[in-house]
Amino acid sequence: MFQFAKRFAGVFATGLLLAGAPALSVAATTYEIGATATGVPFTFLDVKSNSIQGLLVDAITATGKAAGFDVKIEQTTFSSLIPSLTTKKIDIISAAMLKTPAREQVVDFSDTVYSYGEGLIVRADDKGQYTSMDDLKGEVVGAQVGTAFVDALNKKGIFKEVRTYDSVADIMRDVALGRIKAGFGDHPILAYQLQHNPNPQLRLVSGYQPSVKGQVCFVVRKGDTATLEQLNAGIRKIKADGTLMQIVKKWQVE
CATH class of the missing domain: 3.40.190.10 (Periplasmic binding protein-like II)
Structure with missing residues (x-):
């Protein structure tokens, strides 16, 4: 009887400790973001901070905050963005890359972040x-x-x-x-x-009328629906609360 009571007391005490212990926090996913250093004001190398800055850096950061993921910006030349994505060197492209039918054959695009020609x-x-x-x-x-x-x-x-x-x-x-x-x-x-x-x-040329009009979106690997859904949820939030418009105004590209 004594041994049983001792074991019961030990289990009860352990249960109390576990019940009183703080919940373990789940770390947010961090995505590697491909961006270029030559696309000012969308993405560019800020020499003072030696980091990639710009409208699309702010936009993907805000989207991540809204959707619950962190970002790590990786400098990538424009022509290497899609190859780096498809070979899993990066997870998302956030650059001035227009959505086109040809690109849609090899990658998937999020909802529109910005439009221009x-x-x-x-x-x-x-x-x-x-x-x-x-x-x-x-x-x-x-x-x-x-x-x-x-x-x-x-x-x-x-x-x-x-x-x-x-x-x-x-x-x-x-x-x-x-x-x-x-x-x-x-x-x-x-x-x-x-x-x-x-x-x-x-x-x-002020009178020029663009023939290639398109949407700038975030880009993910073909079939990566989980990441795409996260991005679109975040984009909807930053559009709804005015964050995206504030970013556009900040970079003077209205």
Whole structure:
């Protein structure tokens, strides 16, 4: 009887300890986020903090907070984003990557975060009134490698040459130097860069009407429905409470 009572007391005491112990916290999932260093104001390298910053960094961070996951931003060149995603080096792409049918064949896109089309830059002393890609028939033009704009230009089949560049800065340089007639790029990026770093040799063509209009979304591996659902839930929340609009205003891309 004594031994039984002793064992019972020990079990009872252990039960009290377990009942009184704080609940174990479950660590939030951390996703590796692929972003580029050349897409200001969407994603860019901030030299002061030596970290990737921008509208889409703020957007994915806010989405994660709303949906219950953490983010770790990884610098990745634009052309390497999808390969890095499909080989599981990163979990999500948060960059100025337009949703296209071709891309949808290999990756999945979240709900829309931001929408825009391409912009056109020429030399400041070029007084041409360009309203579409067709107005530059027979010319040498350029766009960033891996973008939907390269595909659209090549599909036209009307240009003397379509050159590809690693960054918008490289396109701007060659337009200014007269190496190419015109450059195509994300309109908000071109406008932001010329607004904050004026170049008297260049102008953004105000009357140009984009032919590639699309949505910027977060991107996940094909079939990764769990992550996609988390992202979409977070996006809905930051749209509903005004967080996303505040981020857009912060980066002056309305």
